[in-house]
Amino acid sequence: MVIGKILGPKKITSSxxxxxxxxxxxLPSQEQPKDWLILHGDRFRFGVKEPAGWQGDWERASNLKxxxxxxxxxxxxxxxxxxxxxxxxxxxxxxxxxxxxxDMEGYRKQFAAIILQDLEASHPLYPCYPKxxxxxxxxxxxxxxxxxxxxxxxxxxxxxxTRDKIATESELLAFRTVVSSLLAIDAAGSSGQPSSxxxxxxxxxxxxxxxxxxxxxxxxxxxxAAGSWLASALPRCTRGxxxxxxxxxxxxxxxxxxxxxxxxxxxxxxxxAQCLKPLFASAKHPKPPGPSWWVKMDIAIR
Numbered sequence: 001m002v003i004g005k006i007l008g009p010k011k012i013t014s015s016x017x018x019x020x021x022x023x024x025x026x027l028p029s030q031e032q033p034k035d036w037l038i039l040h041g042d043r044f045r046f047g048v049k050e051p052a053g054w055q056g057d058w059e060r061a062s063n064l065k066x067x068x069x070x071x072x073x074x075x076x077x078x079x080x081x082x083x084x085x086x087x088x089x090x091x092x093x094x095x096x097x098x099x100x101x102x103d104m105e106g107y108r109k110q111f112a113a114i115i116l117q118d119l120e121a122s123h124p125l126y127p128c129y130p131k132x133x134x135x136x137x138x139x140x141x142x143x144x145x146x147x148x149x150x151x152x153x154x155x156x157x158x159x160x161x162t163r164d165k166i167a168t169e170s171e172l173l174a175f176r177t178v179v180s181s182l183l184a185i186d187a188a189g190s191s192g193q194p195s196s197x198x199x200x201x202x203x204x205x206x207x208x209x210x211x212x213x214x215x216x217x218x219x220x221x222x223x224x225a226a227g228s229w230l231a232s233a234l235p236r237c238t239r240g241x242x243x244x245x246x247x248x249x250x251x252x253x254x255x256x257x258x259x260x261x262x263x264x265x266x267x268x269x270x271x272x273a274q275c276l277k278p279l280f281a282s283a284k285h286p287k288p289p290g291p292s293w294w295v296k297m298d299i300a301i302r
Contacts, residue, residue, distance in 0.1 A: 049181030148184035237275035
């Protein structure tokens with residue numbers, strides 16, 4: 001498994017073709033945010049944010065049957081209590097809530113006095129199923145299961161055990177930071193969209209661009225909307241990839257009348273495109289000139 005921290009973005013320019021500047025490893029350390037980590041492994045690649053005041057550790061994570069763990073700086077690593085554990089697990093199906101329910105039933109059978117409580121944690125993109133498993137005087141296990149979608153063979157589990165004490169506010173904040181920041185990047189086995197659907201959408205986007213309203217919307221979409229969050233998303237999606245994976249690609253977004261994305265298509269289906277696709281699908285876009293409006297963005301990394 002290989003891991004790399006994200007380097008800070010330089011300025012990028014947006015137009016009908018968005019030019020994304022690839023981040024260089026020689027940037028001064030003061031320009032590099034220290035809180036994002038990208039993990040690579042067998043058929044997976046995902047990002048996660050390192051909570052403020054916490055340390056991410058992938059080397060010792062296997063000791064806790066995890067892909068990465070987080071602990072407060074200065075934590076006594078002779079104990080696993082107070083450690084946030086992140087792990088990817090095989091999915092049987094897309095019903096992640098049922099997986100949590102099965103685990104809850106298993107706890108009930110093992111511990112008759114177990115208390116199962118609702119837990120506040122969420123994710124901006126993925127269905128999230130949080131729960132607190134509590135056995136008074138024994139343990140408090142904070143758990144969240146996340147499903148990144150049908151294009152991925154795995155689900156995320158995040159867990160933190162605070163032993164016989166409830167979690168502190170700082171521990172809960174760190175737990176929620178980890179949960180909300182998880183980002184599956186590679187959709188292993190995804191074959192992308194049928195070319196006929198993409199080509200038809202591309203023709204419509206090009207036709208939309210020929211009108212004055214369409215031209216104005218295209219500039220607004222690229223410069224004022226997507227350009228603002230792409231500056232931070234691109235470093236996460238390009239970090240650690242060889243040049244062969246950094247080729248140009250096209251993103252097509254079908255934007256509803258309220259600005260909500262209705263569909264996102266990308267071609268070719270590069271690793272960077274796979275990483276950015278769910279972000280385009282969850283972003284709030286400017287209201288288009290008409291309903292179900294196709295807009296095109298060509299992205300070249302240099």
